[in-house]
Amino acid sequence: MNQWAFVVAAYGVTAAGTAIMSFVSWRTMRRAETAAEALPGRA
Amino acid sequence: MHRFANPARFLKIARPLTGWLFWPGLLLLIAGAACGLWLTPADYLQGDTVRILYIHVPAAWLGMGGWTGIALAALMQLVWRHPLAGVAGRAIAAPGALFTAICLATGSIWGRPTWGTWWEWDGRMTSMLVLFFLYLGYIALANASARQGQAAGQGGVSTVTAIFGLVGAVNIPIINRSVVWWNSLHQGPSITLRGSSIDGSLLWPLGLTLLGFTLWFAAIVLMRMRAILAQNKVEARMQRLARG
Amino acid sequence: MKAKHQRLILALAALVAITGAGLLAVSALRDEAAYFYAPGDVKTKGVEPGKAIRLGGMVVKGSLKRAPDGVTIRFDVTDGKATVPATFSGIAPDLFKEGSGVVAEGAFDGKGVFVATNLLAKHDERYMPRELEGMNYNETTHEMKTER
Numbered sequence: 001m002n003q004w005a006f007v008v009a010a011y012g013v014t015a016a017g018t019a020i021m022s023f024v025s026w027r028t029m030r031r032a033e034t035a036a037e038a039l040p041g042r043a
Numbered sequence: 044m045h046r047f048a049n050p051a052r053f054l055k056i057a058r059p060l061t062g063w064l065f066w067p068g069l070l071l072l073i074a075g076a077a078c079g080l081w082l083t084p085a086d087y088l089q090g091d092t093v094r095i096l097y098i099h100v101p102a103a104w105l106g107m108g109g110w111t112g113i114a115l116a117a118l119m120q121l122v123w124r125h126p127l128a129g130v131a132g133r134a135i136a137a138p139g140a141l142f143t144a145i146c147l148a149t150g151s152i153w154g155r156p157t158w159g160t161w162w163e164w165d166g167r168m169t170s171m172l173v174l175f176f177l178y179l180g181y182i183a184l185a186n187a188s189a190r191q192g193q194a195a196g197q198g199g200v201s202t203v204t205a206i207f208g209l210v211g212a213v214n215i216p217i218i219n220r221s222v223v224w225w226n227s228l229h230q231g232p233s234i235t236l237r238g239s240s241i242d243g244s245l246l247w248p249l250g251l252t253l254l255g256f257t258l259w260f261a262a263i264v265l266m267r268m269r270a271i272l273a274q275n276k277v278e279a280r281m282q283r284l285a286r287g
Numbered sequence: 288m289k290a291k292h293q294r295l296i297l298a299l300a301a302l303v304a305i306t307g308a309g310l311l312a313v314s315a316l317r318d319e320a321a322y323f324y325a326p327g328d329v330k331t332k333g334v335e336p337g338k339a340i341r342l343g344g345m346v347v348k349g350s351l352k353r354a355p356d357g358v359t360i361r362f363d364v365t366d367g368k369a370t371v372p373a374t375f376s377g378i379a380p381d382l383f384k385e386g387s388g389v390v391a392e393g394a395f396d397g398k399g400v401f402v403a404t405n406l407l408a409k410h411d412e413r414y415m416p417r418e419l420e421g422m423n424y425n426e427t428t429h430e431m432k433t434e435r
Contacts, residue, residue, distance in 0.1 A: 032273035084416035159380030242415035
């Protein structure tokens with residue numbers, strides 16, 4: 001099989017994992033911090 | 044370190060630091076990967092598949108470095124009762140597990156064209172798979188203790204979870220030395236204290252991806268720590284309201 | 288003594304004990320966890336014919352020969368201490384070549400020939416561009432391991 005097929009597969013797996021982890025971590029942080037800021041009164 | 048025990052003080056530094064780590068890290072790892080894909084020569088023996096090196100090695104480093112971080116956080120939690128240690132341990136677990144999985148996946152994809160197999164139970168691969176299962180165990184334990192509201196003052200990481208994190212660190216030197224102690228299909232270490240057996244013309248993008256992935260990983264850990272701290276704040280307020 | 292110091296000593300003692308136990312277990316497993324037998328191991332320990340094992344070593348330069356049937360290959364595997372003849376019928380991986388590493392799955396026949404049912408190529412820790420192939424390897428900075 002073409003060597004590049006393996007290279008592309010490996011980089012693809014890594015890129016997908018990195019992108020998903022970035023997005024999920026950012027979204028979780030954003031939601032949690034928004035909820036914390038919306039708390040009434042002083043902490 | 045106890046200067047950062049106060050979450051407000053920690054957040055004051057963590058908020059701007061997150062972006063300062065994330066974007067340079069992402070830029071460096073993309074640049075390193077691009078250089079590794081298009082600028083470096085192919086290997087004399089493996090040809091172009093050698094390019095998997097530039098992501099496989101950082102993934103292995105982050106998988107093992109992540110557990111080292113969990114073990115250090117566990118030590119700080121158990122000994123110094125540092126209030127952020129548990130938060131840090133929990134924040135490291137998911138990206139650490141992801142990169143252990145990426146290391147296994149890219150290694151498998153690399154093994155097929157070079158060795159002629161997707162998977163073999165040799166020392167290096169088996170010990171790395173054990174690390175992945177350790178991560179899953181840690182995540183399950185930490186989630187359980189956080190959900191039950193145990194160890195609220197320890198970032199949701201119960202003492203048992205922290206001990207698990209500390210004990211699991213035994214696997215790290217085993218992974219590192221597995222190719223030296225045992226006959227293995229995986230080759231020996233390329234980069235040692237004596238130097239590198241990777242020619243300089245192939246080696247340099249690895250420095251970029253290693254640094255880039257490390258900065259990016261630190262940014263992800265900060266994001267997840269910030270999320271846990273904010274969630275804790277909301278939960279603490281809810282409980283205070285419920286109690287009236 | 289402060290409670291903090293007690294906990295520190297306790298944690299470190301536990302860590303040392305666990306590491307020691309782990310390393311002890313690993314060293315006890317040393318032979319069992321070996322992924323393959325080297326020809327030198329075969330010579331010293333002896334492997335009975337018909338027992339399924341993996342044999343790993345270097346393919347001796349000049350020993351690779353193709354049988355008249357076109358699918359069977361014969362080659363010698365060495366680790367510097369002993370040399371074992373081997374045969375294999377089938378498709379070898381691309382990286383399988385003379386002077387390179389191999390891990391063969393199979394068993395010895397009655398005449399001391401290793402009959403492989405599967406071949407895996409094992410490469411060493413060196414990576415370099417094609418132009419550098421065959422140039423003198425700098426043995427002072429990073430030696431080639433002789434045990435493989």
